[in-house]
Amino acid sequence: MSTTMDVPTRTQADYSQMQRAFYNERAQTLDDAKELVHLDFERAQRQAAATHAQMLLDFVQRTHPLARSTHDVPALFQSATAMPEGFRALDFGCGVGRLMEPLAQAGIAVDGVDISERMLGFAQANPALKTSRFYLGSGADCGEAPGEAYDLIYSHLCIQHICSRTVRQNLLRSFRALLRPGGVVFIQFHYYPEHMAGTVPLPHVPWSADHFSAEGTNSEADVWATPDELPLIYEDFSRHFDDLRLQFLTFPKGTVLFTDAYRAWFGHLVVSGSVGPRLAKRFYQS
Ligand SMILES: C[S@@+](CC[C@H](N)C(=O)[O-])C[C@H]1O[C@@H](n2cnc3c(N)ncnc32)[C@H](O)[C@@H]1O
Numbered sequence: 001m002s003t004t005m006d007v008p009t010r011t012q013a014d015y016s017q018m019q020r021a022f023y024n025e026r027a028q029t030l031d032d033a034k035e036l037v038h039l040d041f042e043r044a045q046r047q048a049a050a051t052h053a054q055m056l057l058d059f060v061q062r063t064h065p066l067a068r069s070t071h072d073v074p075a076l077f078q079s080a081t082a083m084p085e086g087f088r089a090l091d092f093g094c095g096v097g098r099l100m101e102p103l104a105q106a107g108i109a110v111d112g113v114d115i116s117e118r119m120l121g122f123a124q125a126n127p128a129l130k131t132s133r134f135y136l137g138s139g140a141d142c143g144e145a146p147g148e149a150y151d152l153i154y155s156h157l158c159i160q161h162i163c164s165r166t167v168r169q170n171l172l173r174s175f176r177a178l179l180r181p182g183g184v185v186f187i188q189f190h191y192y193p194e195h196m197a198g199t200v201p202l203p204h205v206p207w208s209a210d211h212f213s214a215e216g217t218n219s220e221a222d223v224w225a226t227p228d229e230l231p232l233i234y235e236d237f238s239r240h241f242d243d244l245r246l247q248f249l250t251f252p253k254g255t256v257l258f259t260d261a262y263r264a265w266f267g268h269l270v271v272s273g274s275v276g277p278r279l280a281k282r283f284y285q286s
Contacts, residue, residue: 012245016115018138019217023116030096033122033235036218037095037157040276048099051156054247055186058272059083059152062184062243072180083108090150090178092142092171092236093270097123099133104128111135111150113142140170140175147177160189160225163204163211168223169236174183176240176275183275185241191269193223193250200224207232225269233271241273241278 024031027033038044064080072226087108091100094112096119110131114120120134135143139162162168166219175185197206203221205211207229223232230246237244250267 008139010213012140012164012170012210015164015167015212015214018214019139020115022119022217023114024118027116027118027122030122033096033119033257037098039089041098042141045098048102051099053186054270055154056083058186058245058247058270059184062248062272062274063182065152066282069272070151084151085152087153088149089154090142090145092137092155092175093161094118094123094134095157097126097129099129099154099156100132101126104132106218111145113145115139134197140167141174142171142178148180150178150183151180152186153179154188156185157270159187160222160241163209163214163217163223165208165232165236166210168240172236172240179275181275185237185270186270186272187237188268188270189225190266191248191250192226192266193248195224195226196228196266197226200226224266237271237273243274244278245272246270247272270276 005229021066023036026036028283034041060080060083064082064085066076078170082101089103089108089110090096091110091112091175094114095102097112100110100123103138105128109131110129112120112123112129114123115224117136120136133145135145137143159168159171162171172185179185192200197208200206203214203216205214205223206223207223207225209223232235234244234246248267249270251265253265
């Protein structure tokens with residue numbers, strides 16, 4: 001008879017090792033790597049414009065200087081389009097660099113972190129990213145990426161594949177350490193409005209879980225954020241960041257998502273926050 005005692009306890013490190021092996025083994029060619037990023041990579045590339053709009057506008061809304069005169073609304077709009085001098089961004093779980101490329105082409109300094117040497121290799125080989133630096137993460141950190149060096153750390157289509165709240169908490173701590181004062185995190189993952197933690201079907205798990213024994217990742221075993229666990233999500237982000245914003249994008253019912261992995265109705269949840277209560281200060285210090 002087998003008991004749970006027969007199964008050695010898996011740790012956070014085992015989980016990260018499984019994730020790295022998963023991506024390294026499957027990303028044999030650039031096409032394989034693109035398919036891991038998105039089953040319809042070209043469509044995902046087109047969606048990058050909407051992602052950048054949402055992300056960069058959130059960033060400048062948090063960082064632009066306020067117009068001096070309270071009546072100068074045109075000056076407000078003008079200042080709200082300025083990027084700070086020396087701006088540098090970090091893409092966490094950068095994959096082949098889908099979201100880095102348009103930034104780099106616009107002259108924006110952007111670096112990448114990934115758990116997979118093979119994914120990083122494909123990003124590094126992209127001539128459009130020749131000025132970017134790349135870092136191999138342990139799975140729960142950003143590797144050798146420099147501390148207090150970034151104005152923006154963003155992550156798309158990655159955090160939803162990390163089935164451990166502990167790992168995600170360690171990652172948020174790492175992001176905080178790499179951001180400059182006033183820096184911004186912008187993290188996207190999947191949200192399932194019609195589920196509760198207790199109804200998330202295996203092999204997927206709710207936000208609260210530490211599913212170190214997961215055998216797969218990248219949609220084979222995902223974390224599903226649910227309405228009842230929003231307080232936990234808030235708790236995890238508010239431990240390191242201020243001025244939190246939770247932005248829900250729920251796709252209209254019936255949206256065709258072309259893969260069985262997404263049979264349940266879901267949307268995106270983006271959590272953004274700042275290092276320091278810069279937005280709040282505008283109110284309580286004026
Ligand atoms: C679906 S791809 C998305 C790539 C990219 N963010 C994009 O949107 O084009 C997920 C990427 O996250 C990376 N990844 C998954 N878990 C990670 C972890 N714990 N630490 C760092 N990278 C991770 C994978 O290696 C893979 O390159």
